[in-house]
Amino acid sequence: MARRPAPGTRDRILRVASGLFQRHGVRAIGLQQVIDETGLGKSLLYREFSSKDELVGAWLRASDAAWWTKVEAELRRHDGDPARQMLAIVELTLEIARSPDFHGCVFYNTASEFRDAEHPGRREARAHLERMRERLRSLARAAGAEAPEELADALMLLMGGVYVSTSVLGPTGPAAAALASARTLIEAHCQAPAGDSRLPR
Amino acid sequence: MARRPAPGTRDRILRVASGLFQRHGVRAIGLQQVIDETGLGKSLLYREFSSKDELVGAWLRASDAAWWTKVEAELRRHDGDPARQMLAIVELTLEIARSPDFHGCVFYNTASEFRDAEHPGRREARAHLERMRERLRSLARAAGAEAPEELADALMLLMGGVYVSTSVLGPTGPAAAALASARTLIEAHCQAPAGDSRLPR
DNA sequence: GTCTATAGTGCGATAGAC
């Protein structure tokens, strides 16, 4: 009788590919390495993903989903305080950037490796960043910022800077100034007339 | 007697390689493409650069030199006003990021393509960023910032963010908020007691 | 397994300055 496909094959490939792509970059990794490390056969990989590009796209979609799970959990801890929620997102990026095997934001990295706008890697990166921008905008509006779009964008720049700077100069590089910078920006945009908009230190 | 070596060969290779590497990334470009586009022979390329890695290093060194030429020219236009000089550097990165064929900061891009700390691409990227950080620190000190290192780092993050964000979302993305953000940060750090530290709009 | 691409080597042919 025919053997049934083992469940979780796709996830296994995705997990292995994710580790290798993050650590070394996509172009530096051959599918052979992915196959070797999964212990699966070549045919199985090509059954799940019709090409390397598609695997890259699927990897970034999974990364995006994992990110939002973390973010929304974090936001729930500061419900009703959108200014604090924006800061929490910055804190989350810092925590990620400080993790032991950090090698840069997978979305920025992958976009930089694939310049063609139609490449799944770039498409997913762009989509992720647009979702981030939109989420920050809604928080900035909720926080009563005078120029919510501008505040959201300022935080996007800050977080992008945290990622790229940390990936080259490490967590003691410029990223060390990120929290203070975020507070300055949020407070400057959200100063209530009463002056009670100070974020916790 | 003998045929003279053609002058400018090295520069020609460097110019062509620079264009291709910037546009497509280093790993996406084969030396054959560089050779084809220069119209030179393979042997000549290998006489000037003993390996692709070395070519990458030389390219980034040249890019670093070109950057500082631009920066110091810009700084001279605001001599004696270090706060304005910091803003001028941010303006310069914005101008570069807005140029028609911008594909991200070559230093961040190359560092993301080569994770090995010993790779010439990564070494030069790191060196470039450290020089930038130091230059900004000296300006922040000269401007009398209360926490000059922190201000310098905040601007580093901002500029890094401008580059990566523009390379994916274009100049109408978050980078549009960069100038306002820079002003907020510089003013917050350099407020003179007399309150006369406002930057020109 | 197949086919393509790539880094890097080496050499004969040729072009051009004297």
Add this chain to the structure above:
DNA sequence: GTCTATCGCACTATAGAC
């Protein structure tokens, strides 16, 4: 004609996509 810079091509070895 002589001499050398440089081209163009052939070649190896390795790796990658599929």
